[in-house]
Amino acid sequence: MSFRLLLVFKTVLLSLLFLNFVAWSAPVFAENAKIMVYGDSLSAAYGIPQQQGWASLLQKKLDAERYQYQVVNTSISGETTSGGVSRIQHALDQTKPNIIILELGANDGLRGLPIPEMTANLNTIIQQSKKSGAKILLVGMRIPPNYGPRYTTNFSQSYVNLSQKHNIPLVPFMLDNIAAKANLIQDDGLHPNAIAQPLVLDNIWPHLKQLLKK
Template sequence: MAEAASKQTILVFGDSLSAAYHIPQSQGWVSLLAQRVKDNQLPYEVANASVSGETTAGGLSRLPAAIKQFKPSIVVIELGANDGLRALSLDAMKSNLEKMILASKQANAQVVLLGMFIPPNYGPRYTNGFKAAYLELAEKYKIPFIPFFLDGISGHSDLVLEDGLHPNVNAQRKILENVWPTLKPLLANNSK
């Protein structure tokens, strides 16, 4: 099929927040993104290579194989939350994210970075450093960036699972609405 061959791939590379944790896969924000791309007749396929529990170190080790498999033109990186929850080294997290950005760019893929916040109980030095790591990388590499892609969801008990962390089914469309305005211009620019 010529049409399938001409489609480009958006690779969503994240953790449980993008892997439809404890909800039907078809109702996760990445599946909703795939449906929106299809509804808008954009020449893209969406591949979800997100793994629950993934850290930036795990993501970095998996990314080369995912790039080779999917040959993405856009890579959406959504990692770091598990590093933060485990209070792992911020320097290591930032370095891992940076290496993923560079590997994606080396593969001629555009990168979208989805930022994350962590709860304040980790202390201001760690929480501020965590948030700053994403911003600094986005500015350094001039890549599209969403500072907090769970904006409007985190802290709302009606939008998270009983664990208080993971977005529920009702939150998935909101996540898509947080991501879509940043992603949409790239899709229009890449469509030929």
């Protein structure tokens, strides 16, 4: 075999090996580099186009800052923590996330459901998520004062307690500087409008960034 043919053969061989490596490694990376948003209507872009929701804006921010993550939004409008428990294992099996943004509890609070029950449900979701190997960012919520000081205080404190118990980061209140401003809330008085979505992301991003790897 001539030197030229030998050189061509080696070049082709190395190219094939490189392509095989890319084909083998890329799916593995894609499978592991996922952020699952697991929430209710506040994360499901209720009442606005999906691309304007904070979860979609999160994907754009990750891309812009060159973080190699895919955002998978599994949020369902009207979801309670009980519903979250019932579908968490399926969501974990289907998505295989390495980070989970857990945003549930608002509907429990608005319905006046028992806080110990809500806390137990969130605790189960966190335990199953950690068992899968995923990191968790817990998103805290507050409810209107007309539910009474005892209920509202215990409600928001439950998120702090879970964060401390499981040693996971906490967003104290995802609607901070949003909930009390009429120009940032939809006509239903509950859901942030499209203008507010970047502000929601601003409340979440500093806490999420602690879990990200480039």
